[in-house]
Amino acid sequence: MIRLSIPLRQALARLTLPMLVLLTFAMMLIGKADVALTARVRMTLDDALAPIYAELAPPLVAVRGVFANAGRMFSLARDNAVLRAENARLRQWQAVAVALDAENIALKANLRWLPDPPADYVTARVVADVGGVYARAVLLSVGPNHSVRRGQIALDRGGLVGRVSEVGGRSARVLLITDINSRIPVTLVDSRAHAMLIGTNAAMPRLMFWPEEQPPREGERVVTSAEADAFPPNLPVGVVHYNAAHVPEVRPAADLSRLEIVRLFDYDLRGLLPPEADLPPERRAANAPRAHVAH
Amino acid sequence: MADPAQQHPGIRPRPSLGRRLDHAARAAFPASSTALLLLLLAAPTGLVQQAALQSAGLLACVFFWSLYRPASLPPLAVFGLGLLADLLGNAPIGIDMMSMLLAQSVVLRVRRGLVRQSFAWVWFAFALLALAVALLSWALDALLVFAWLSPAPAVFEAALACGLYPALALLLTLAHRGLAAPEEA
Numbered sequence: 001m002i003r004l005s006i007p008l009r010q011a012l013a014r015l016t017l018p019m020l021v022l023l024t025f026a027m028m029l030i031g032k033a034d035v036a037l038t039a040r041v042r043m044t045l046d047d048a049l050a051p052i053y054a055e056l057a058p059p060l061v062a063v064r065g066v067f068a069n070a071g072r073m074f075s076l077a078r079d080n081a082v083l084r085a086e087n088a089r090l091r092q093w094q095a096v097a098v099a100l101d102a103e104n105i106a107l108k109a110n111l112r113w114l115p116d117p118p119a120d121y122v123t124a125r126v127v128a129d130v131g132g133v134y135a136r137a138v139l140l141s142v143g144p145n146h147s148v149r150r151g152q153i154a155l156d157r158g159g160l161v162g163r164v165s166e167v168g169g170r171s172a173r174v175l176l177i178t179d180i181n182s183r184i185p186v187t188l189v190d191s192r193a194h195a196m197l198i199g200t201n202a203a204m205p206r207l208m209f210w211p212e213e214q215p216p217r218e219g220e221r222v223v224t225s226a227e228a229d230a231f232p233p234n235l236p237v238g239v240v241h242y243n244a245a246h247v248p249e250v251r252p253a254a255d256l257s258r259l260e261i262v263r264l265f266d267y268d269l270r271g272l273l274p275p276e277a278d279l280p281p282e283r284r285a286a287n288a289p290r291a292h293v294a295h
Numbered sequence: 296m297a298d299p300a301q302q303h304p305g306i307r308p309r310p311s312l313g314r315r316l317d318h319a320a321r322a323a324f325p326a327s328s329t330a331l332l333l334l335l336l337a338a339p340t341g342l343v344q345q346a347a348l349q350s351a352g353l354l355a356c357v358f359f360w361s362l363y364r365p366a367s368l369p370p371l372a373v374f375g376l377g378l379l380a381d382l383l384g385n386a387p388i389g390i391d392m393m394s395m396l397l398a399q400s401v402v403l404r405v406r407r408g409l410v411r412q413s414f415a416w417v418w419f420a421f422a423l424l425a426l427a428v429a430l431l432s433w434a435l436d437a438l439l440v441f442a443w444l445s446p447a448p449a450v451f452e453a454a455l456a457c458g459l460y461p462a463l464a465l466l467l468t469l470a471h472r473g474l475a476a477p478e479e480a
């Protein structure tokens with residue numbers, strides 16, 4: 001260790017904190033001005049941590065499973081009765097679905113319908129919750145030779161989770177539909193009206209810019225819209241729910257608070273890419289959803 | 296200054312390599328254990344409100360070590376911890392760094408008086424600090440994303456930090472007397 005005189009050391013100690021605060025301020029400005037740099041630094045850290053988190057995941061899943069099972073033990077009989085009733089109801093619906101599917105195939109054959117190309121997908125484990133108090137995102141561990149690209153669509157077994165916003169060597173970040181930067185063009189299923197789904201960092205994103213004569217109905221299903229070529233049409237997003245302030249929100253069909261495994265679909269879309277990535281700020285401003293208000 | 300080796304220079308033991316390593320490891324305990332806590336709380340543990348738990352834990356650790364063992368948690372270490380928390384999260388860079396550095400400077404200013412007080416007073420001081428830090432990071436966040444954000448998550452985070460502090464302080468006090476005590480080396 002270098003020996004310094006005591007007054008000099010005291011002066012240095014007093015100066016450290018203001019210098020660090022100034023440095024932090026500078027980094028805030030740089031982080032705001034050069035989003036790509038922040039993304040690169042984050043991805044480097046994520047790439048280093050993803051293998052560790054991936055190793056950590058199986059024991060964590062096991063522990064969570066034990067707790068979940070212990071909770072379910074007490075309601076086994078009641079759950080069984082509920083499930084039996086639901087099963088009977090679903091069997092009826094299955095018959096309806098099979099009949100409708102056959103009808104659909106016949107109609108499409110008669111109409112010479114051009115089928116959508118089937119989408120490729122990969123499955124990845126969610127290894128870290130990288131949101132923070134004012135952001136919603138998750139980190140995925142993907143192998144070193146992955147084919148994940150920015151803009152791919154993440155779904156869990158229930159519905160839309162979000163979009164890949166940053167990709168590194170062995171990890172990828174997914175911006176959830178609840179994040180404040182998330183803007184998703186959606187269709188309300190019953191009225192076929194278009195709207196925007198806008199994240200607020202709360203558990204339920206908000207619906208905005210729906211046509212004035214067709215307000216969303218409580219319980220109405222919401223699916224993605226192919227507008228702006230950012231999403232394929234008809235992916236399940238959730239159902240409409242009016243909150244206490246009478247603002248329509250969407251209860252996500254995906255279980256966003258307990259994501260474990262997501263599928264990343266490659267629909268080969270060339271539309272808008274997710275925000276907070278390597279677009280220069282002026283292009284991001286031009287791509288902002290203000291363009292959709294005109295609809 | 297709190298180091299007894301400096302207070303009684305006559306009875307300093309011979310610094311062998313093992314003893315120096317032990318000393319360094321104990322001095323590095325506050326920063327490294329806090330970093331480990333941050334990394335663990337980013338894993339998908341399935342805990343509710345994990346994001347708030349992470350920043351509450353960081354604040355509690357920075358507060359505790361700045362109060363009782365400031366020599367082991369210099370501002371540079373707080374800077375590094377804030378940077379780690381910022382990079383792990385998805386919010387704009389600098390918010391945790393700024394709020395943790397300012398929190399530490401406040402604690403260092405009042406520590407001479409606060410360190411002699413009873414636990415209840417320390418807890419009360421921590422509650423005030425947690426509220427101030429939560430509001431500061433809320434304001435910085437809203438400024439950097441340039442949108443109105445609800446202050447409710449920030450207030451919740453402060454409340455969570457207050458509730459968490461006694462339990463964490465118990466663990467950290469044990470570490471403070473044993474694992475993290477360079478004078479025991």
